[in-house]
Amino acid sequence: MLFNLFSRAEPTPTITDFIWMTRAAKHRGAIDLIKKHPTTIVAAWFNQTINEFQQDATTVIPGFTVRNMRQLVSPMVSNKTVIVLEHYPLRKKELAVWQQWKAERIFVLSSLEDPLFQFFGGDKIVDLMRKMGMQENESVEHALVSKALVNAQQKLDKTTINESTANSQEEWFTRNHPVKS
Template sequence: MFGLFKKKEDEVKVVDKVVISEEAKLQVMYSYWNQNKNIQFIFWFDETLRLAESYFATQTNESIVLLTAREASAHLLNGKIAVFAEHYPIHSKEDALYKKLNLQKVEVFSSLREPLFNKFGGDKIIQLMQQLGMKEDEVIEHKMISKAIRNAQDKIEKKVPFEQTAQSQEDWLAKNSPDQNTGQ
């Protein structure tokens, strides 16, 4: 009755691991993979994947599994740990993939310099974090951060009636929310 006692649909738990710079994000991801080589990194955008391929090629001769979200499947992940290398600007699309991959928990690496963060005042956050003494490669992780990212994604999603695909997060935001001033 009225949905008051309905069980909330199972949500995938998202654990955000945020650093200041893109290079620091790649360094931390490489270190993370070095500790557990059962990890497969998943990328939403081809440009981010290419940057990671270039970076990892300078770090190791070993093969690191890097997949686009289009390629990722439950079959490919069988027995592996899926770790996302960035957020998609629309939460419902992320959540649909997480569920398709049968994930209960997802770790997502992000940089405060990513376009998604810049859209919501990332530069101000970076300035504050640096004033507090945070190092470029220091990982911050808290459910409040994950909630703020989710709220930002929801704001974007409400203003995107027809999504246009893109090769990078920056291009996606330019095509799909060019006039949004959401950092206010």
């Protein structure tokens, strides 16, 4: 116990967020990333995301498999690149998994249509991005965007009391945050 007092916190792997305007653009971007990194492990938190992406990806990449985040263990991902098809709404839960994994790097793919973004006004951001001339197939990758996302997740950490599990991100918000605070 005394030794834990002076030990360093577990390092977090390099995490890069890619955010697209639409879910369809996110799927296309994910397929492009998988083609560039064919040995990458691809996973998602929610079964609905797994099923939807699996269906899209197998038409382009035969035999492709999306794994459930809860079934991945450290030896499977240690020192490897992992593509995660969505953020988990709660930062503390997401971070706990990533620290156990010891992955080399993690790409997290999101769309502004994802319920996590919609909960925090993603539709307004889409309008702004279109006015600025951004194309649907372009992704945003910036430390400030990632930090804003972490802040949003931490806000949910504080306001989620008794978490109920769900099959989709949308169902998760319906069960855990039925009315936007």
